Amino acid sequence: MCGRYSFTQLAETIADKFQVKEVSPLSPRYNIAPTQQVATIFVNSETLERQFKMLRWGLIPSWAKDAKMGAKLINARAETVAEKPAFRASFKKRRCLILADGFYEWHTENGKKQPFYFRLENGEPFAFAGLWSHWEKGEGEPVETCTIITTEANELMSSIHDRMPVIIDSQDYEKWLDPERGKTELLQPYPSEKMIFYPVSTEVNNPKNDRPECIQPI
Incomplete structure (x- = not known):
């Protein structure tokens, strides 16, 4: 699964790397x-251009009766995403790129x-x-949410966990964002040789800790 990650890039870097015109100011x-x-x-869907937007992590399907459902849908499995009721409509029509520069996973060692x-x-x-979704019920404000698709772990990650988030190669961004083109063949483990990992402080265990020390090797 993927339950915690980082994104520390400047707006200018995002605009250049991901080819979008307007990016809201971001804090690391x-x-x-x-x-x-x-x-x-x-x-x-109207301009057919890439658009930057902040969404809430945890997908709420449009048919959900309660927004609390989103907290349970932070990830979608690549193997079933096209068929599961919670995700299939978004898989067909509402794809997105979720921006990151690293992610965390936990492994039990000596208890x-x-x-x-x-x-x-x-x-x-x-x-x-x-994937993203637009949810609107009652008199409350509409909520736009998203989920991260996961797949089986690559060789590098398999010693830590059996799942990993799907990382889309930059050459496939356009293909993934186009529902007519990007199919499940893109939902594969990212090549091990292009990644590294290292242990970090247990400070990251608490989501209230959001500082550079979280990503520093120990």
């Missing part, structure tokens, strides 16, 4: 947790859960395969 985030606002990119930080070897920002 070292410990992003479910239900928080996260940086995403999707294709505007203690040790966090590890995974990132690209070149240190570049990247994008998870994501």
Whole structure:
């Protein structure tokens, strides 16, 4: 699964790397947790251009009766995302890129859960395969939410966990964002040789701790 990650890039870097015209000012985030606002990119259905937008992490299907459902849907499995009722409509029509530059996973060692930080070897920002949804019920404000798609772990990560978030290669961004083109063949483990990981402080265990020390190796 993917339950915590980082994104520390400047707006200028996002605009250049992900080819969007307008990006809201962002503060570096070292410990992003479910239900928080996260940086995403999707294709505007009217202009057909890429658009930057902050969405809440934890997808609420349009048919959900209660917004609390989103807290349980922070991840979608690649193997079933096209068929599961909670995700299939978004998979067909509402794809997005969820922006990151690293993510965390935990492994139990000697009875203690040790966090590890995974990132690209070149240190570049990247994008998870994501889905988004628009939820509106009653008199409350509409809520736009998203989920991260996961797949089986690559060789690098398999010693820590059996799942990993789907990382979309930069050359496939356009394909993933186009529902007519990007199918499940993109939902594969990212190559191990392009990634590194290392142990980090248990400070990251608490989502209230959101500072550079979270991603520093120990």
